[in-house]
Amino acid sequence: AQTVTQSQPEMSVQEAETVTLSCTYDTSESDYYLFWYKQPPSRQMILVIRQEAYKQQNATENRFSVNFQKAAKSFSLKISDSQLGDAAMYFCAQSPGGGADGLTFGKGTHLIIQP
Amino acid sequence: EADIYQTPRYLVIGTGKKITLECSQTMGHDKMYWYQQDPGMELHLIHYSYGVNSTEKGDLSSESTVSRIRTEHFPLTLESARPSHTSQYLCASSTTGRDTEAFFGQGTRLTVV
Numbered sequence: 001a002q003t004v005t006q007s008q009p010e011m012s013v014q015e016a017e018t019v020t021l022s023c024t025y026d027t028s029e030s031d032y033y034l035f036w037y038k039q040p041p042s043r044q045m046i047l048v049i050r051q052e053a054y055k056q057q058n059a060t061e062n063r064f065s066v067n068f069q070k071a072a073k074s075f076s077l078k079i080s081d082s083q084l085g086d087a088a089m090y091f092c093a094q095s096p097g098g099g100a101d102g103l104t105f106g107k108g109t110h111l112i113i114q115p
Numbered sequence: 116e117a118d119i120y121q122t123p124r125y126l127v128i129g130t131g132k133k134i135t136l137e138c139s140q141t142m143g144h145d146k147m148y149w150y151q152q153d154p155g156m157e158l159h160l161i162h163y164s165y166g167v168n169s170t171e172k173g174d175l176s177s178e179s180t181v182s183r184i185r186t187e188h189f190p191l192t193l194e195s196a197r198p199s200h201t202s203q204y205l206c207a208s209s210t211t212g213r214d215t216e217a218f219f220g221q222g223t224r225l226t227v228v
Contacts, residue, residue, distance in 0.1 A: 004157070035216075044119075045205065045219040091157070100146065100209035100217035105157040 002027045004092050006106035013082045014114045021077045021109045023092030032096050034068065034075045040088040048090070051075065087113045118142050121206050121220035128196055128227055136191045136223045138206030147189040148217065150205040151175060158205060164189055196227040
């Protein structure tokens with residue numbers, strides 16, 4: 001069985017600062033993907049960043065990067081130069097074998113951006 | 116934004132009523148999904164479909180049913196709504212393959228009174 005744990009229900013950061021959201025997971029699969037999704041208030045959930053487990057290099061998308069520690073089963077998201085538009089719920093998720101099948105989500109972290 | 120639409124966005128309905136939540140996508144995706152999300156909680160998969168006439172139950176048991184008669188349409192039906200069905204329902208779709216992502220609709224927030 002897969003599990004995803006986000007231990008920070010809420011985080012707050014000053015605009016332009018850097019924030020790291022934590023995520024740990026457990027899986028018995030050797031081939032899996034990890035994701036961070038963003039859910040703004042009353043808007044669609046969108047994919048922020050994706051990491052394939054067999055790739056050692058950490059994924060990066062503009063101001064968003066991950067710290068993937070496979071042995072520790074940790075997958076944190078770093079947001080640099082935080083902007084007001086980053087305020088949202090952030091969900092960590094994993095799926096076995098890639099793709100969107102069998103996504104298991106964490107409970108989410110509510111990110112507040114202080115102007 | 117992704118081309119996947121859910122209606123209605125908000126629904127308040129009385130106990131015992133039959134309801135259908137609509138989900139449509141214009142991306143030609145074969146795979147579609149329904150997730151249930153309670154406030155402050157994670158999303159749980161309740162139904163999925165890999166194509167026309169294909170439907171399966173997800174990890175979370177649900178009294179709802181789904182159908183997939185057309186590729187673009189994946190409605191969810193509750194025959195007799197109960198207060199325990201109060202939740203947010205999110206529809207998603209994706210292409211087939213490894214390197215894919217799920218595209219989500221804006222969700223339907225259902226309240227059964």
